[in-house]
Amino acid sequence: MTNALFSPVTASFITALANDVGAENVSTAPAERRLHARDMSAHQEYLAEVVVWPHTAEQVAAVLRLANEAGVPVTAWGVGSSLEGNPVPVHGGVVLSLARMNGITAVHADDFQVTVQPGLPYKDLNRQLAPLGLFFAPDPGANATIGGMLANNAAGIRTVKYGASKDNVLRLQVALADGRLIQVGSRSVKQASGYDLLHLFVGSEGTLGVITEATLKLWPIPELMSAVVASFETVAAAVETVVLVRGSGLEPAALEFIDATHARLLSQAEGVDLGDQPALFMEFHAAHQATLQMGLDTVQEICRSMGAVRFRATTDPTERRRLWHARHAAYEIALRAHPQQKFMILDVAVPISAFPAMVAHIEATLDAHALTGYMVGHAGDGNLHVLLPFGDEASYRVATAVNEAVVLQAIELGGTATGEHGVGFGKARFMTREHGPALDVMRVIKQTLDPNGILNPGKIFSL
Ligand SMILES: Cc1cc2nc3c(=O)[nH]c(=O)nc-3n(C[C@H](O)[C@H](O)[C@H](O)COP(=O)(O)OP(=O)(O)OC[C@H]3O[C@@H](n4cnc5c(N)ncnc54)[C@H](O)[C@@H]3O)c2cc1C
Numbered sequence: 001m002t003n004a005l006f007s008p009v010t011a012s013f014i015t016a017l018a019n020d021v022g023a024e025n026v027s028t029a030p031a032e033r034r035l036h037a038r039d040m041s042a043h044q045e046y047l048a049e050v051v052v053w054p055h056t057a058e059q060v061a062a063v064l065r066l067a068n069e070a071g072v073p074v075t076a077w078g079v080g081s082s083l084e085g086n087p088v089p090v091h092g093g094v095v096l097s098l099a100r101m102n103g104i105t106a107v108h109a110d111d112f113q114v115t116v117q118p119g120l121p122y123k124d125l126n127r128q129l130a131p132l133g134l135f136f137a138p139d140p141g142a143n144a145t146i147g148g149m150l151a152n153n154a155a156g157i158r159t160v161k162y163g164a165s166k167d168n169v170l171r172l173q174v175a176l177a178d179g180r181l182i183q184v185g186s187r188s189v190k191q192a193s194g195y196d197l198l199h200l201f202v203g204s205e206g207t208l209g210v211i212t213e214a215t216l217k218l219w220p221i222p223e224l225m226s227a228v229v230a231s232f233e234t235v236a237a238a239v240e241t242v243v244l245v246r247g248s249g250l251e252p253a254a255l256e257f258i259d260a261t262h263a264r265l266l267s268q269a270e271g272v273d274l275g276d277q278p279a280l281f282m283e284f285h286a287a288h289q290a291t292l293q294m295g296l297d298t299v300q301e302i303c304r305s306m307g308a309v310r311f312r313a314t315t316d317p318t319e320r321r322r323l324w325h326a327r328h329a330a331y332e333i334a335l336r337a338h339p340q341q342k343f344m345i346l347d348v349a350v351p352i353s354a355f356p357a358m359v360a361h362i363e364a365t366l367d368a369h370a371l372t373g374y375m376v377g378h379a380g381d382g383n384l385h386v387l388l389p390f391g392d393e394a395s396y397r398v399a400t401a402v403n404e405a406v407v408l409q410a411i412e413l414g415g416t417a418t419g420e421h422g423v424g425f426g427k428a429r430f431m432t433r434e435h436g437p438a439l440d441v442m443r444v445i446k447q448t449l450d451p452n453g454i455l456n457p458g459k460i461f462s463l
Contacts, residue, residue, distance in 0.1 A: 005453065006091055009049035017052055017094075018029025021061040025053040025100070036077055036087075036095040040142065042342040042390075043085040043426055048075065048095040055100050057173055057181055064210065067181025067454050068095055075456045076206035079121065079147025081140075083345050084424030086152060086205050090458035096210065098147050104128060105213060112218045113170065113187060118147025118211045126268065132311040132419040134218040137162030140420070141328065152402045153203035155420040159328075160246075160380030161253040161285070162219060166202045173213035174201055177450040179450035187215055193235060200445070205422050206456040208449045222285035224292050225253070227320040229301040231310035235259065235363065238278040239356040240304045242379040245282070248302060250295050254283040255380030256327055260336070262374040262387075270326040271331040277309060280379070281327045289315075319363075327376075331387065334374045338389040344399045346386040348410035355382050361409045364388055369398050383419035408433070423460045431460065 009028075010278055018026045027033075028050050037046035054060045067074045070134065073093030080087050089095050098119035105115040116125060121143040126135045138149060139156040148154070150172070157162035162168065171185040185191060185198035232238040242255060257280055258266065264276040282299065286292040295353055296313045303311050314320055334345065350358045364386070366373045377384035386406065388399040407430050409416045417423070417430040431439050443461065446453070 003183070005071075005459070006073050006093060009072055009093060013066070013070055013072060014050060016066050017050065017063065020066060021052055021054050021059045025055065026398030026413075027051050033095075036080065036089070036097065039080045039082040039085055039087055039424075041083045041085060041426065042344060043088065043424070046088050046090045047092065048089040048177060049092050051095045051097060053100045057175060060101075060160065060177040060212050061179045061181050062208050063094065063096055064175050064454075068177050068179065068452055071452060071454065073454050073457050074210075076210045078119065078151075079143060080140035081144050081148065082152060082424060083347070083421045083448045084418070084426035086422050086424035086459060087148070087456075088425070089114065090425060093152065093454075098145060098210075102145075107132065108187070109134065111187065112220075113215055114218055115171075115213060115215045117145050117213060118150075119145050121145050122149060129218065130221070133221050134170065135221050136216050137219050138165045138168055141331075146214055146216065150202050150211055150214060151204065151206050152422040153420070155305060155378065155381075155383070157254040157256055159383075159420075160255050161251055166199055168217045169198065169214055170201060170217060171215040172198055172201055172211050174209040175212050176209050176450065177455050189217075203422070205424065205459050207446060207459055208298075208317065208455065222253070223287045224285070224289060225316065225317075226284045226292055226296055226313060226315045226318060227312070227323045228282040228284070228299055228313045229272075229279060229323050230282075230308045230312075231263065231275050231279045232306065232308055235278045235359050236356055237308075238280055239359055239379065241280060241303055241308075242355060243352055244302045244306065245299060246380060248298060250284065250298060252282050252380055253285045254281065255378075256281040257359075257375070257377040257379035257384075258327070258330065259375035261365075261372065262330060262376055265333055265337055265374065266326045266330060268417060269336070270329065272323060272326045273310070274311060274326070279310075281324065283320075283324070322365055330374070330376050334387045334389075340346065341389040341391045344388040344390060344396075344403060345416050345421070346388065346403050346406050347383070347384040347421040348406055348415060349381070350410050350413045350415030352382045354413040354415065355379060355384070358382075358384055358410060358413060358415070362406055365402050365405050365409065369402055371398060371402060373402070378419070379402045381419070382415065425458055428460060428462045431462070
């Protein structure tokens with residue numbers, strides 16, 4: 001996209017970049033620009049003019065200072081696993097990849113904390129923490145980076161117990177558009193000092209600053225885990241069970257919903273007998289076998305009382321992994337079932353009491369358009385996805401109309417246009433509807449921190 005607001009990248013700008021980060025960390029090669037032109041969604045791609053890989057916070061700050069003075073846009077990049085075009089450089093300029101800033105700076109095991117660089121993928125972090133018996137809980141599935149997760153406020157299947165990324169961060173170092181490096185938050189678990197700038201940067205999708213270091217909260221790896229899979233005759237029974245389990249005080253570590261179409265597909269692909277009814281996947285963590293068993297007894301009672309037609313519970317690690325593998329592979333299995341098609345992945349969240357109404361609305365909308373869609377949700381926290389296959393321009397338009405209807409209904413039900421994937425440019429058109437005058441306040445904050453608008457332009461606010 002060309003835009004009179006920004007300056008093109010010139011030869012002298014590239015030379016200055018190379019002076020700041022080293023020529024080997026700057027590329028204008030078409031292959032590199034293409035690799036950083038689209039995320040994991042089906043949204044349109046845009047090419048940056050140059051890709052840079054800084055190694056230090058000071059280098060990030062230097063790149064921003066240079067770009068700010070030259071009026072060149074800068075879009076931060078983790079691994080590009082977003083689903084709403086969040087890291088796509090819609091105005092060209094610089095893609096600033098954090099991939100080479102991927103180390104652990106310090107482990108504070110006694111405080112259950114770790115300080116990391118932003119380009120570290122969270123699965124790599126957890127592999128390195130495992131010998132200490134600690135883990136970082138947010139789990140979006142794709143091997144996202146810590147910086148990308150914080151910038152999108154990513155969540156995933158364990159949010160119902162451990163919270164989203166915003167709940168698992170204590171302190172950030174951030175490079176501002178003008179090249180200042182600031183610290184926000186602290187390593188204290190309790191914080192009441194000044195404005196909560198920490199959580200201003202979390203979820204800001206790289207539009208307010210670039211995260212150069214993060215101190216994260218860690219959790220002890222649970223001693224014991226169980227897996228439960230229960231199927232129900234109706235969607236209403238399944239989702240009402242979600243509400244009952246949440247209300248029982250059981251604290252599931254995961255509480256996931258899949259609809260009948262998806263259950264049928266997973267049963268065929270994974271050899272897990274889910275039948276063709278809507279199902280719930282649950283996980284419980286405990287330090288003692290007796291506590292775990294008591295929880296399983298209660299959840300079985302709830303499921304039976306809601307008319308569950310299938311109920312399987314296990315504490316055996318191999319069986320647990322097998323059951324959860326089906327849920328984790330849900331997206332890939334849907335992709336394989338539609339080899340010639342792309343997918344639109346819807347993401348909305350509503351108050352838990354409105355979850356049944358949200359599911360019913362989606363079912364009715366899909367029926368009205370005679371469309372196959374796969375519903376899968378982090379039901380424990382009211383977050384729902386629909387995987388919508390499309391093949392051509394006409395079916396893309398239908399999928400877009402369904403997305404629109406689903407988002408507007410979520411907002412109507414007191415929810416939000418996005419529970420965890422963020423706004424990017426895919427959801428920008430819903431922001432006025434969701435936030436009203438609060439969006440103007442967001443614009444003022446953006447203007448204050450990034451007066452030249454160089455940081456990830458075209459995101460959150462409409463193009
Ligand atoms: C199959 C699949 C399943 C998924 N499931 C989930 C899920 O269950 N839950 C969930 O929450 N998400 C999910 N996602 C979405 C995605 O993985 C997350 O949004 C993730 O946080 C993106 O991280 P990333 O490292 O890929 O960041 P990118 O996509 O590279 O960037 C994300 C955003 O952060 C900005 N950014 C990157 N690094 C920084 C930084 N250091 N400082 C400031 N801004 C930065 C970018 O500009 C962009 O706006 C899924 C994606 C896929 C493909």
